[in-house]
Amino acid sequence: METRTLTADEALDLLARGESHFWDFKSSMSSGKVIQKIGCALANADGGEFLVGVEDVKTGSALDRWKGFASVEDGNHIMQSLSSDVSPSVPYLAEWLQVNGHESAGFACLLSIRKSPVVHEISDGTVYVRRNASNAKIDAAERVNLALSKGAETYENQELGDYTADELAQEDELANFLGTLSPKTAPADFVRKQRLANVETGKARLSGAILFAESPSAVATKRCAVKVARYETKVEKPDRKHLSGVPVTIEAPAYRLIEQTIAEVQRLIEAVSVLKPTGEFEQLSYPPEALKEVIVNAVIHRDYNISDDIVIRVFDNRVEVKSPGRLPGHMTLDNLLTDRFSRNPTINRLINKYPDPPNKDIGEGLKTTMRSMAHAKLKPPRFAQEDNYFVVTIEHTPLARPQEIVLQYLASHDEVTNAIARELTGINSENTMKEVFYDLRDTGVIERVPGKGGNRSAWRLVQSTTSADTPEATDAGSGRRRQRVQPRRLSRSKRRGKK
Incomplete structure (x- = not known):
């Protein structure tokens, strides 16, 4: 444990x-x-910090609140409380702080608590979770859900009351799967050896149903299918008027569910056309590996304790995959691409035994998505946690700078409008797009098209002022006359003035 002396200002900032x-x-x-x-x-929630040695003083200066321990040894009981008196020990770091010029106020102990992959209880067996600025006591049912969300326990091992081991052993998908394995194994033996059922009660487990049941939602009594919908819009928050047709619900054993979902999403994507910098409309496309890996992760690693379907929405400029369950265990958005944690290890392991497993490179899924998007020169996917869901957004937004895309378009077109430029670059805001035009204008490359204003406003390459007979005035192969303009740089203040 470290001991550190703070300045009075640092202590006041802390207080x-x-x-x-x-x-x-x-x-x-x-x-x-x-x-x-x-x-x-804190350990049961998202982690955090607390400072021991500060009183809730209502009068006097802020530093009067600092009333720590006379010595570091006087605070030894804090460490005992977090390591020996709780079960299991809480993951923490401790630092002793005192204030320069106020040494008589004693040492305060700063505790940094990490989010833990297990559930911690105090000495009397009670479990607390940090909620906003308070510590909330939770009951037995909430504790089970907490353990499941952390990955300390896995819902895939839950027994299904009305679905037996014998029924699981008779599923066609299991027979097809076992036909690809060597050495050959009887279905009943496989179910028993792989712990897909409780041999004592004869009840199948959820993992077996997700992997091999013809209709997992029917036997699991929870919604665990995939819904795929097409929205004819680019807006961030669409409504019903943007929905095209009826969303498709896909229900199948996990391996088939992945196959059918990928095919349906690809079908919807291929029906969308996008404007290219060449001025032509082309079929929308994403790297197949990127789509596949995001869908595979959603099916294998979702939280099956939540009765909801995976929802995939195909927009004009992006695909969103919304999977039930926040990130499990110690996983966060910061370590998503470096660490590994499997919420459903049995499903993850057994689906990898298929001849062409969708999770061939375990632990590489989202990294593959990142690499394939970069290779296609598209922006990397966005990851977010929204309420009790994990959301991945794959955008069809080029990595090229907007200025380069505008100039590429103008190389074969007389003018470009704000709307067309936003279509090309993926920029949603008209004002942001104007800034791109102003940057190009300030370097002397483009100018406004005379006589067009308001909604008709457009931009073009700077027109020639040289004789039409000079070779410099004609673009090779286009027949259109251009002046070769040397970009001129303006000061920031002049650029701001022109805007």
Whole structure:
């Protein structure tokens, strides 16, 4: 543990923090149970920090609140509360702080708690979770859901009351799958050896149903299909008027579900046309590997404890895949491409035994998506957690700078409007697109088309001022006369003035 001396300003900044989901203050007089409660609550939620040695003083200066321990040894019970008195120990880092010029105020202990992949309980067996700026006690049912969401327990092992091991062993998909394996194994033996059922109760487990049942939702009594919808728009928040046709619901064993979903999404994508910098409309396309990996991850790693379908929406300029369940265990948006954690290890492992497994390179799925998008010169996918869902957005937005795309279009067209330029570049805002035009104008490359204003406003390459008979005035192969203009650079203040 480190000991550090803060300046008075640093201490005041620390004391000015408001208590929140990730931060709290505790008195040096706090009992071991209070320390246990907040430590476990933060570890059970998203992690955070708390400072022990600060009082809730209503009068005097802010520094009067700093009332720490006379010595570091006086705070040893804090470490015991987080390591020995809770089960299991909370993952923490501790740092002792004192304030320069206020040494008599003592040492405060700064505790940094990491989000934990397991559920922690205080000494009396109670479980707390950090919610906003408080520590909430949860009941037995909530504890089960907490363990499942963390990956400490996996819902794929849940037994299904009305679906038996014998029924699972008779599924056609299981027979087809076993026909590809060597050495040959009888269906009943495979179900038993792979723990796809409880041999004592005779009940099949969810993992077996997801992998091999003809209709997983029917036997799991939870929605676990895929819905695919087409929206004829580019807006961020579409409504019903943008929906084209009726969304398709796909229900099948996991391997077939992935195959059929990829085919349906590809079919919808191929029906969309996009404007290219050449001025021609071409069929919309995404790297097949990118789409496949995102869909595979959604099916294999979704939270089957949540009764909802995977929803895939195909827009004019993007594909969104919304999968039930937040990131499991220690996974975060920051370590998504570097760490691994399987929410459904049995499903992940057994689907990999197919002759052409969709998860061939385990742990490489989203990395493959990133690489394939970069290879296609498209922007990388966006990852987000929205409520209780993980969302991946694949955009059809070129990596090339908008200025380059505009000039490429003008190389074969007389003019370009704001609307066409936004179609080409993937920029949604008219004002942002204007800034691109202004940048090109300020370097002397383009100019407004005379006589066109308002909604008809357009831009063109700077027109020739040389004689029509000079070779410089004619673009090779186009017959259109251009002046070779040397870009001129303006100061930032002049550019801002022109805007």
